[in-house]
Amino acid sequence: MAVTVSNIANMVLFLAKVYASYESKSLAVIASTLDSLLNLLSEFIMWFTAYAMKKPNQYRYLIGKKRMQLVGIIVFASVMASLGLQILLESDRQLISKIAPYTIN
Template identity: 55%
Template sequence: MAGGILWFTHLAMKEINMYKYPIGKLRVQPVGIIIFAAVMATLGFQVLVTAVQQLIENNPPEKMSVDQLVWLYSIMIFATVVKLALWLYCRSSGNKIVRAYADDHHFDVVTNVIGLVAAVLGDKFYWWIDPVGSILLSIYTITNWSGTVMENAVSLVGQCAPPEVLQKLTYLVRAYTFGVLYFVKVDIELPEDLPLKEAHAIGESLQIKLEKLPEVARAFVHLDFECDHKPEHSVLTKLPDHKSDHKPEQLL
């Protein structure tokens, strides 16, 4: 079921219809994760109700036979090993849907191990160990997946970007005083193959909007196709105390 929900979410994101969804379907990703996490949290609550009901009724189950124990060990250990391998494989992905699937595999590993231990101890010693283990697992399930719901729900309501993203954006915009107003310099990166006419229109429209601000005296928009190089206009080389190996060329 988990894989089906996440796979449907992935397929929905790939189907692009610019007329029906003009801004794309990127928000389908957190919506799919929220649905998946909500289902898991609901299942955890159902397990909690069943385990508490079993304790209240005080109805111990029958002891498992040797064959049943062998089947239990075989199935649970095999499933846990497979889930562990899938978790190690999926957790390195940068895709949030795959990462959610990795969380599901990790959750299954934890629940399988604890569930197996609780079932065996409950069968050999005290029957109530099994429902108590189920209660602990259900609380873990509800807490874990409720946190996932909240994390993705926040991303849908317009939460502020993290500090590192804001610092990167602030670095691209500089403003300094020019009398009582400000000069503003903006660096923007455009595709390398973008036609000059379109690049000029983008830069000019941004410049006009900035200069409409009452605090801005003049705006300069620098267009580039990459942002990894050093700034072209260095002020340090023109300072009196700055030492440079570059010798000025003689003017003819």
């Protein structure tokens, strides 16, 4: 029950942050929204891997599915790294576009 309540609270928080991101267009709020999205994604990945590990199929997976959780963590880490890199690149782009070059008269 606690996991379900946590998932619902995270979904409500994510939707509120999506609205705040749309209204403010602030990179800090957008980064926080992406963090909430990653929380939801990590919960889904952990749920899916736990579900997959509970349903063994000896004919298809001879050694079992004990490493499914590791695969889920690797997938989540790669998504998290790519989103973090995208936020850094966008913030650098906005900073560079707002800095006017010095002109010598």
